Each structure stands twice: as C-alpha cells, then as structure tokens.
Amino acid sequence: MNLFSDLFDSSENPNSLGAKFRQKRQAVFESLFFSYFSPNQPIRILDVGGTADFWKNSNLLNLPQLQITLVNLSTTPTSHPKLISTIGDATDLSLYTKGSFDLVFSNSVIEHLYTLENQQKMASEIQRIGKKYFVQTPNRYFPIEAHYALPFAQYWPKNLLFNVLTKTKLSRLHRWSPTAAAQYLEEIRLLDQSEMQALFPEANLYLEKVLGMTKSITAHNF
Template identity: 45%
Template sequence: MLMSPTNRLQRLADDSSANSLSHRLRARRFQLFEQLIGGLDRPLSIIDVGGTNRYWEQRGWAGRDDISITLVNLEAEPQVHANIQPTAGDATDLSEHADDSFDIAFSNSVIEHLFTVDNQAKMAREIQRVGRAYWVQTPNFWFPIEPHFLVPVWHWLPESTRVAILRRRGVGWAGRTPDADKALRVIQEHRLMRRSELAHLFPDAKIVGEKFGGLTKSWTALGGFPALDRVTA
C-alpha cells in the first residue's frame, strides 16, 4: 500500500520512534548540549519548561544521580524517576522559583506554543531569571514545512485559509476541527519565531541554527555556558 505524503511526514516527525528524522535531529542537537554542560560542577540542576519524562528517557538521563530535573507543564506528569520531578506550572510565570535557582533553564520546542509575542517575552524573561545558563530551542519561521501541521508553507498562508482547511480536514498532528473558533485557537497557539525575534528576547544569547537540507530548520538561544565561546553560530 502506498503511503500518503502526510503519513510519510508524520513518520519522519514522530519523535517517539527512534528511527524518525525528528528523533535523530534531537539526538544530534542534544550532543551540543552535552558538550556545553561537560565541564560544569555536579550535581547539576535543570528546570525543563514544557519537558517530559520521555524526552529525558530518550536522552539516557533518567535515573542519573548527578542530575536533577524539574519539569514544568500545565499539568504535571506522574513521577517515574527519582531524579525527575514533574510539576504543574506556567511557562510565563515561574515565580515559585527564585532567581538563579537552577544551573540550567532548558526548553525544547515550547516557546512557539504560547499564542502571542507578549507570552513569548514573558517566558523568555523567566527562563533568563531562574537559570544561570539557558537553552531554548524553537522551530524556524522561515523553514518551509511547519512542524506541527506538516504542510509546506502552512504558516505562511492567511489565517482565514488555514482555519477553512482545518475545519474540513485534519492536518499533521491536528485533527479536523469543524468549529471555527476552536480551529482559530489551534492555529493561533502555534506562533513560529524568526531569528530576529528570538535574539530580541534573549539579547545576551548566541543564536545557533540547525540545518536540514541546506535550510535552517530551528534556532537555539544559548546563554551562560562557560564553553559557549567554542560554539559556532
């Protein structure tokens, strides 16, 4: 049976599969993170805004006794590893955590899910406040395939066109949403960022691009790591 283009893209983008393109790119990206933290004192404390148990399991960091990880999500996951503490919280308001209370503030593909520029700015301020160093990755607005809806140039189409499509059929990871207001909310939740926007929110950061097919697929804002001067942007 022939696989549709949408299904092929879903298989490539499925990070739960060790054979997917998304999983391989994340693993390659994480090698840079491991290089950056290699010389830091242990134990190491990390706050992962929007992170999951699965992510750190896939990276091989679950159960380590030299790393403690606090996950922050709107709803806390169950705790399954001694060194990973899931908590309920808001990416735009981490006020329960003091300034510089973590060695590293980490976030992978989350800041683009906050609907508005104002919310993205709030999250950026909190990340820089609570972490002595930070790593914030997000898809690039100018990469032609939108990673959530998996349609070429989807995010460049007029909002009204995207709503009309989503009301008629499921697109990527989003199911068909007949209600116009709900469809609009699904679309507006995903606000991909340009490099200039990320640099504005993280003025002291080194912005590193991740290449795929000769194009920049995502950006990562890096700050506070002693080894950062050895990283090529």
C-alpha cells in the same frame, strides 16, 4: 505505508524525521552540557514544558546528583526518581528565586504562547532563574512548517489551514480534530532568528540546518 507515515509523524514517534532531528539537537546540547558541568556536582535543571519521555535516553539521567523538574500547565506522568513533575506557567515562574536552577531547558515551547508579550515573559523568567539556559524553537522562515509538516503553512489564511487540517490527511497523513486544530492555530506564534536574539540578548544562537536552510533556532549561554 507505515514507514512513510512514521517519517512524517510528530517527533514523539522515534522513527520520525522530527525525532531524528531532535536526537541530533540533544547530542549538541549534551556536548555543551558536559563541557561545562562536572558529572559529580549537584545539578538542578528546570525543563519548561518538558516530558519524561524526552529525557528517557539522555545520558544526564546517569549523573549521581542530578534532578530535573518538569513544569507544565498540568502534571505530566513520570516514574523516574530524578524527574519531578510540577504545575506552573512558563510566563510566570515567580515560585523560583533568581538563579535557583543551574540550567533551564526548553524544547519547542516558546512558540506556543500566543503573543510576543508572553514570549518575552517566558524568556525573561528563564534568564532570571537559570544560571545557564538552552531554549529551542522552530524557525518561522523554514519552508516546512514544523507543527503541521505542510509547505509554507505559516503563511496560509487560518480558515484555509483549519479546513486542510480537519478535512484532509495532508498534515502528517491524518485528520486533526477541530478542537486540536483550533487550539494550535490560536496558540502558535513562530519566531525568527532576530526575535530569538532579542529575547535572549546575551545568548549564542545554534542554528540547525537542513539543505543550507535554518530549521530551528536555539538560544543558549554556554
């Protein structure tokens, strides 16, 4: 049972399917990164909505002149000397000047901004302050909704989905708290390929495929 529950746990669990997909995506990112950046140059990265745990196995932390700034609505724990935690809003990064980061990175954050207007603000800020960017989000049309691991949950009425999340263990084999379920149902606005291209008009789109279907979309300008 532990093996089964691990597979369908969130991507924070290293034994989950989500973590396996994230590792593959990270390998694609690092391949692009090292094809562009010299290992010995000073490199400043801003990770919008990132955590120290996400980077713990990354080869980037071995680079001598690298610094990664994690920006979140509240500080996130970090003890690594190359990771700095700051407080900020993804839709308003006016603290930073144009082109102040060599790279802006964001993984599964832009879909948590409630509205298209907020997503447009985040995309605009990323392109303003980052010379390069790599921004990933789950695909709206993938049949298994990424946050709940339920088939076509993005199309369910919200009251039905709330009840399933809080009263059953169908979502990742556990019951959600009412507070967490309500928060996710309020904040998540999934994006599709055309919307990501519109948000990042000069980007290349990396499409992560599963059984021929697009699971996630990444906009980058490498």
